[in-house]
Amino acid sequence: MKKYIANVITTIGILFGVIACVLVIIHPSWLVAEILLAGALIADALDGKAARKFGETKIWPYLDDIADFINFWLHPALWIWSITGKVTFAALYLCCIFYRLVRFTLKKQDKNTYFSGLPSPAAAVAVMGIMIVHPEPLVFALALGLMAFLTISNIPCMHVVKQFSTQKLSLIILGCLMLPVIYGGSLFAIWLAQSVIIWSYILASLIILLVPHYVLR
Numbered sequence: 211m212k213k214y215i216a217n218v219i220t221t222i223g224i225l226f227g228v229i230a231c232v233l234v235i236i237h238p239s240w241l242v243a244e245i246l247l248a249g250a251l252i253a254d255a256l257d258g259k260a261a262r263k264f265g266e267t268k269i270w271p272y273l274d275d276i277a278d279f280i281n282f283w284l285h286p287a288l289w290i291w292s293i294t295g296k297v298t299f300a301a302l303y304l305c306c307i308f309y310r311l312v313r314f315t316l317k318k319q320d321k322n323t324y325f326s327g328l329p330s331p332a333a334a335v336a337v338m339g340i341m342i343v344h345p346e347p348l349v350f351a352l353a354l355g356l357m358a359f360l361t362i363s364n365i366p367c368m369h370v371v372k373q374f375s376t377q378k379l380s381l382i383i384l385g386c387l388m389l390p391v392i393y394g395g396s397l398f399a400i401w402l403a404q405s406v407i408i409w410s411y412i413l414a415s416l417i418i419l420l421v422p423h424y425v426l427r
Contacts, residue, residue: 212264216257220273223253227280234288240342243289244400247338250281251331275315282334283307290354293341299354306358307333324415325367328360332367332411339404360412367415 230246233239254277261270283304291300307330317326328336340353 213267215264216261216266216270217273219253219257219260220270220277223250223257223277224273224280226250226253227277227285230285231280231288234285234292238289238292240400243285244338247281247285247334250277250285251335253277254281254331275311278311278330282330283311286334286337289338289341293344294347294350296347299351302354302358303337306361310361324369326364327362328357328365328367328412330361332408333357333361335404336408339401339408342401342404365415368411 226246226249230243230250233242233246254274257270257274257277287300287304287307290303291297294300310327310330310333313326314330336357337354340350340357345353
């Protein structure tokens with residue numbers, strides 16, 4: 211029965227994504243969207259841990275792909291279209307994340323200790339964080355272009371789930387969730403938290419992995 215634990219966690223992540231996508235259309239709320247995204251991120255981190263520790267069923271990898279597509283592909287793209295009204299922006303994000311997820315699956319990057327390119331959960335957090343402050347179209351286009359480049363590139367990025375133990379990962383997630391609470395749950399606090407998280411992750415990846423990978427080899 212233990213091998214079904216990963217299935218349950220991933221299914222919960224899928225439910226978070228489905229609810230988030232529906233709410234973008236019928237009742238858009240940034241705060242609810244961020245809470246559901248946080249829940250999806252936690253499920254995405256824990257289901258892999260559970261699969262490696264307790265085993266997995268044959269269907270789990272497919273459930274995991276579905277969860278990633280809904281939470282980190284479709285949900286942010288719907289928000290991009292809703293906020294900017296630009297189908298081209300949403301399409302650019304969709305194409306890059308689709309390419310990233312397919313490459314991840316085909317190359318079985320979950321077996322590696324680092325990712326090639328910015329992983330889709332990080333890209334989703336970055337894009338959602340950018341849209342919170344409703345930037346000018348040109349600013350958003352430049353930021354989206356940067357995220358798109360990092361996503362489809364081969365720049366090595368940390369595999370956080372494998373870099374940290376479950377206890378440390380839980381503390382990191384809890385700390386990230388507490389930062390907006392400390393600042394009153396405002397949109398600025400959420401934006402600040404996401405900006406700190408994503409750029410710390412990118413810079414840490416560049417320092418820890420990029421320099422040894424390309425310079426010291």
